[in-house]
Amino acid sequence: MPELIDPTVRLRPSFLAAVAEFHADREQGVPWFVTNVDPPALTDADAFAAYVARVLGERTEDGAVRNGFVPMTTLWWVEGEEMLGRLAIRHRLTPALERVGGHIGYDVRPGARRRGHATAMLAAALPVARGLGITRALLTCDEANTASRRVIEANGGEFLDTDGDKRRYWVPTA
Template identity: 50%
Template sequence: MPRLEPPHLRFHRSYLAAVAEQTAGPRPVGPLMAGVLDRHAGGWQESEGFARFVAEMRAWARGDQLPPEMPVPATVLWWTEGDTHLGTLFIRHRLTPQLLDFGGHIGAAVNAGARGRGHATAMLRAALPFAGRLGVDPALLTCDRSNTASRKVIEKCGGVLEDRRGNSLRYWIGTANATKTGGTGSAPGVEASSQS
C-alpha cells in the first residue's frame, strides 16, 4: 500500500528513474525541480551524491540549506510503495506574499508512470493530517486554471475555491479534522523513517 515517508537512500534507483522519465517528457520541469537538477544531477548517480540530495531535502524542514526556489521551511515527503518512488509532496510551513498568490502550502507531483491511478488524491489525503500537526490549518493549495486533474484532486480532498489570481486558482483545505481522524501517531499513509 502506498504511503508518505521522508526522503530515504533506499529510493536511489527508483527516484533517478522517475526523474529521467520526467525530464524526457514533453512537459518542462518546474522551477523547484530545475533547481534540484542544477544542484544535484551532476553527482547523484553515485551513492554519496544522492545522500547529499536526501540530506538537503530533509534539512528544508529545519529551514536549513533552503535554495532560492524554496524560500521557507518545508517538509518533503515521498509517496512510495515498497522501494518504489511514486511521487513527491512538500508542505511549506508558512507563506510569503508570492506563495499566497501562487504555490500555497502544499505542492505535489506524481511520477509520469504512476499517473491516472489515484495516487495524487491519496497522497494529498495522507498529507493533510501531517500538515495539521505542523500547524498549517487551513492549507492553501493552488493550481493553474487549465490543470483540470489538479483541480479535481484538490476538490476531492475538500478544497474550497477562494478566488483566481491571474492563471492561479486558490483553494483552502482544513487540516484540523484530518489531524483528529489521523490519531496521535503517524498520519494514515505516513511512515516515519531514518535517513539510512
C-alpha cells in the same frame, strides 16, 4: 499500499528513474523539484546522499533552508521500492507563495499518473500539515489543470479565487 515517507537514499534507483520520466514527459512541464535536484546527485551515490540530507534539513528555520525559501517538509509517495511521487509542505507562506505555490505542492511521476495517487497523497499529507500548525492549507493549480483541480476538490478544497492563470483553494487539514 502506497505511503508518504521521508526521502531516503534507499530509493535512489527509483528516484532517478522518476526524474528521467519527468524529463521525458511531453504532456506536462518538468516539475520544479526535478530542476532543483543537485546535478551531481543524479550520477553519484554520495552526492545523492548529500541531496537527501539537504532536503531533510530544509524542515527547520536553522536547517539548510536556502535563501528565498521557507522551511518545508518534503515527503515521497512510495509503494515498496518504487517512488511514485513527491510532495512538499511549506510551513508558512510568503506573499509570493500566497499567489503561486501555496502550502502544498505535489507531483506524481508520469508512469504512475491517473491511478488516484495525487488524491491519496494529498489526503495523507493533510494531517502532516495539521501537525505543523497549518489549520487550513492554501493550494494552487493552473486554471487549465483540471486533474489537479479535481484532486484539490476531492480533498475538501474550497475555491477562493483566480489570480492570473492560477486557481487558489483553501483545504482543511483536520
